[in-house]
Amino acid sequence: MAKRVSIKDIANKVGVSTALVSYVLNGLEKEKRIGPEVVKKIHEAVKELNYQPNQIARSLRKGSTSTIGLIVADISNPFFGQLARVVENEAAQFGYAVVFGSSDENAANSAILIKTLVNRQVDGLILAPPEGSAEQIKYLMNQGIPFVLVDRYLPDISTNRVVLDNYNATYSAVKCFVANGYRRITLVAYKSTLVHMRERIRGYQEGMKDNGLSDFIVVKEVRYNQIKEDMEAIMTGLLNERGMDAVLFATNALSISGLYAIRKSEVKVPEELAVIGFDGHEVFDFFQPPLSYIQQPLEEMGKESVRVLIDQIRGSQKTVHIEMRHQLITRKSCG
Amino acid sequence: MAKRVSIKDIANKVGVSTALVSYVLNGLEKEKRIGPEVVKKIHEAVKELNYQPNQIARSLRKGSTSTIGLIVADISNPFFGQLARVVENEAAQFGYAVVFGSSDENAANSAILIKTLVNRQVDGLILAPPEGSAEQIKYLMNQGIPFVLVDRYLPDISTNRVVLDNYNATYSAVKCFVANGYRRITLVAYKSTLVHMRERIRGYQEGMKDNGLSDFIVVKEVRYNQIKEDMEAIMTGLLNERGMDAVLFATNALSISGLYAIRKSEVKVPEELAVIGFDGHEVFDFFQPPLSYIQQPLEEMGKESVRVLIDQIRGSQKTVHIEMRHQLITRKSCG
DNA sequence: CTGAAAGCGCTTACAG
DNA sequence: CTGAAAGCGCTTACAG
Numbered sequence: 202m203a204k205r206v207s208i209k210d211i212a213n214k215v216g217v218s219t220a221l222v223s224y225v226l227n228g229l230e231k232e233k234r235i236g237p238e239v240v241k242k243i244h245e246a247v248k249e250l251n252y253q254p255n256q257i258a259r260s261l262r263k264g265s266t267s268t269i270g271l272i273v274a275d276i277s278n279p280f281f282g283q284l285a286r287v288v289e290n291e292a293a294q295f296g297y298a299v300v301f302g303s304s305d306e307n308a309a310n311s312a313i314l315i316k317t318l319v320n321r322q323v324d325g326l327i328l329a330p331p332e333g334s335a336e337q338i339k340y341l342m343n344q345g346i347p348f349v350l351v352d353r354y355l356p357d358i359s360t361n362r363v364v365l366d367n368y369n370a371t372y373s374a375v376k377c378f379v380a381n382g383y384r385r386i387t388l389v390a391y392k393s394t395l396v397h398m399r400e401r402i403r404g405y406q407e408g409m410k411d412n413g414l415s416d417f418i419v420v421k422e423v424r425y426n427q428i429k430e431d432m433e434a435i436m437t438g439l440l441n442e443r444g445m446d447a448v449l450f451a452t453n454a455l456s457i458s459g460l461y462a463i464r465k466s467e468v469k470v471p472e473e474l475a476v477i478g479f480d481g482h483e484v485f486d487f488f489q490p491p492l493s494y495i496q497q498p499l500e501e502m503g504k505e506s507v508r509v510l511i512d513q514i515r516g517s518q519k520t521v522h523i524e525m526r527h528q529l530i531t532r533k534s535c536g
Numbered sequence: 537m538a539k540r541v542s543i544k545d546i547a548n549k550v551g552v553s554t555a556l557v558s559y560v561l562n563g564l565e566k567e568k569r570i571g572p573e574v575v576k577k578i579h580e581a582v583k584e585l586n587y588q589p590n591q592i593a594r595s596l597r598k599g600s601t602s603t604i605g606l607i608v609a610d611i612s613n614p615f616f617g618q619l620a621r622v623v624e625n626e627a628a629q630f631g632y633a634v635v636f637g638s639s640d641e642n643a644a645n646s647a648i649l650i651k652t653l654v655n656r657q658v659d660g661l662i663l664a665p666p667e668g669s670a671e672q673i674k675y676l677m678n679q680g681i682p683f684v685l686v687d688r689y690l691p692d693i694s695t696n697r698v699v700l701d702n703y704n705a706t707y708s709a710v711k712c713f714v715a716n717g718y719r720r721i722t723l724v725a726y727k728s729t730l731v732h733m734r735e736r737i738r739g740y741q742e743g744m745k746d747n748g749l750s751d752f753i754v755v756k757e758v759r760y761n762q763i764k765e766d767m768e769a770i771m772t773g774l775l776n777e778r779g780m781d782a783v784l785f786a787t788n789a790l791s792i793s794g795l796y797a798i799r800k801s802e803v804k805v806p807e808e809l810a811v812i813g814f815d816g817h818e819v820f821d822f823f824q825p826p827l828s829y830i831q832q833p834l835e836e837m838g839k840e841s842v843r844v845l846i847d848q849i850r851g852s853q854k855t856v857h858i859e860m861r862h863q864l865i866t867r868k869s870c871g
Numbered sequence: 872c873t874g875a876a877a878g879c880g881c882t883t884a885c886a887g
Numbered sequence: 888c889t890g891a892a893a894g895c896g897c898t899t900a901c902a903g
Binding site: 555595 | 879880881882883
C-alpha cells in the first residue's frame with residue numbers, strides 16, 4: 202500500500218506546524234485567525250498531495266467514530282434490507298457510516314456482534330434484539346452506550362425504541378376479517394417470547410374476543426429456524442381440517458411461506474379462505490388474488506431510529522418510546 | 537458514557553507494565569515467557585474490570601482495522617441483500633466486520649462512499665461499480681488499496697473480480713427459447729455501458745444470430761432511475777404489437793417490473809409469450825406459470841469475493857478474474 | 872497569528 | 888522474565 206500522506210507531510214511542505222493544518226482542515230481558520238496566505242498554501246498542499254484524513258486517528262483522539270452499528274435478524278430479509286437502506290441514507294445525512302450484522306434471531310450471535318461493534322467504538326447502535334438478549338441490553342445501558350431498539354423491545358427495560366403498534370395491527374386485521382363475514386380466523390405467528398410477537402398475538406386474541414369469537418381463537422406458532430417444515434405441517438393440517446375460513450400471518454417471511462402452502466393446496470382465496478399478510482412484498486401483489494396486508498411505515502421507522510439515536514449520541518437524556526401506526530392495505534384476499 | 541477501562545487500568549491493578557498486559561491479551565505469554573502467576577492475575581483483572589479492547593487504538597497502531605467495505609447499488613435489492621449476507625458471514629469467519637453503502641448506480645455517490653470508507657481505513661473493499669467509476673477504481677489501484685469488483689467490472693482495467701458468465705447466461709436462455717419453438721425473442725435490459733449488461737446483451741444477440749434469428753433481434757433498454765415508467769411504456773408497446781413471442785429480462789428488478797406489466801396485460805404465458813427472468817425471486821415462484829430464470833451462484837460469488845479480497849489484504853500480488861457459471865432453471869414459463 | 876507538546880489506547884522493538 | 892518508551896495520526900489546550 203502506498204504510503205498515506207499525513208497532516209505532518211502537509212505541515213512540512215508548507216513549513217508550518219501540524220496544528221495549523223488541522224485547524225484549516227477543520228474550518229477553524231477564522232476562529233484561530235490564521236493568515237490568509239497560510240490558509241491558501243495549506244489548501245494547495247492538501248490538493249497537491251491528495252491528502253485524505255485518517256479517520257481512525259481522528260476517532261481515537263476525539264473519542265467518537267461517526268459510525269453507527271445496525272444489528273438486525275437478517276439483512277437479506279427484505280424487511281431488514283429496506284430498513285438498512287433507510288438507516289444508511291439517514292445516517293449519511295448526519296455524517297455517519299453504518300456497520301451491520303445479522304443475529305439470525307440468536308442471542309449468542311447478537312452478543313458477539315454487539316461486542317465487535319462496541320470494541321470498534323461505534324458511537325451508537327440500532328438493534329432488533331432477539332430473544333434472550335436482556336443481558337446485552339442492560340450491558341449497553343450500564344456502559345452508557347447510546348442505542349435504540351427497533352421492531353422489538355424488552356418490556357421490562359425502558360429503553361429508546363421505535364416500534365409498530367403491533368397490538369392494533371392484528372386487532373384491526375381481525376376486525377377487517379369479521380366485517381367481511383369471516384369468523385374462524387387463525388393466526389400464524391413465530392414461536393417467540395419477544396414482545397412484538399406477543400403483542401401481535403394479543404391483538405389477535407383480543408380482537409377475536411371483542412367480536413365474540415373466543416371459541417375460534419387458534420394461534421399456531423412456527424419456529425424461526427424451521428419455518429419451512431413447521432409451516433408446511435401447520436398449513437397442511439389447517440387446510441385439510443377445513444375448520445378455518447381466514448388466516449392472518451404475523452410477519453413477512455411467515456406470509457410468504459404460508460402462501461406457498463396455500464397455493465399448493467388449491468384452496469380458493471378469498472372464497473374458501475381469506476388471507477392477510479404482514480409488511481408487504483412483491484409476492485403479495487402477484488398472489489391470486491392480491492393479498493391484503495398490514496403495512497409498517499418502514500421509511501419513517503428507519504429515519505426515526507436514526508434521529509433518536511443521534512439525539513442520544515449528542516447527549517440527550519430523554520428515553521424515547523415511539524410507536525408507529527400501521528396501515529391496513531385491503532385488497533381482494535379478505536373479501 | 538461510563539469511563540472505559542483501558543490496558544493501563546489493568547496494568548495498574550496488577551502492578552505490571554502495559555506491555556505485559558498487551559502480550560497476555562494477544563496470547564503471547566509463551567513466546568514472551570511471562571510468569572504464570574502474572575498471566576493469571578492479568579486474566580483475573582481483565583475479567584473483573586470487564587475490559588474491552590479499544591479496536592480503534594489497536595487499528596491506529598497496527599495500520600489495519602479488520603473491517604471491509606461493501607459498496608453495492610442498493611442494499612434493499614434482494615440480490616445485493618443476499619450478497620451482503622454472504623459477505624458478512626464469510627468476513628466474520630476471518631475476523632472482519634463490514635461497513636456497507638449503496639451507490640444507487642451513481643458514480644458520484646460511489647466516489648463519496650469510497651472516500652468515506654477509505655478514510656475510515658477499511659482494509660479492503662468489495663465493490664459493484666456503477667457506470668463512470670473508472671477514475672475511482674484507478675485511484676484505489678494507485679493507492680494500493682485492496683479491492684475486488686463483484687457483479688460488474690471494467691474491461692479496460694485489469695482488477696480482481698468475481699462475476700457471472702454473463703454472455704453464456706443469456707446465450708443459453710435464447711437457446712432454451714429456441715428449443716421450445718420461440719423465435720421472436722426480445723431482450724429487456726438496463727440502459728448501461730457496464731460490461732455485465734453489455735455482455736448479457738451480446739450473449740443474447742449472438743444467441744439469436746447463431747440460431748438464424750438475426751432479423752428478430754430486439755433489445756429494449758430501461759433507465760435505472762425510471763424503471764417503472766420505461767418498463768410500462770416498453771411492455772405496453774411490445775405486448776400490443778404482438779410481434780414478440782418470448783421475452784428475456786436481464787436482471788432481477790427488470791424481471792419483476794416486467795412481470796407486473798405482463799400480468800396486467802392478460803397475455804397468456806407461455807402460450808402467447810414465453811418468459812425467462814434473472815437471479816431468482818419469490819415472485820418467480822408465484823407467477824403463473826412459475827418463471828424460468830437464470831440463476832447466479834450468489835453464495836459462491838459472495839464467499840469468493842471475500843476470499844479473494846482477504847488474499848489481497850494479506851499481500852497477494854496476483855490479480856484474480858473469476859467467472860462463475862450460471863444455471864438455467866427451467867420451469868413452465870418457457871414452454 | 873503560530874508552534875511545541877500532550878495525549879487518545881494500543882503494540883512492539885529495545886534494554887536490562 | 889519485565890519495564891520504560893516510542894509512535895500510529897490526529898486534536899486541542901497552552902504559551903507566546
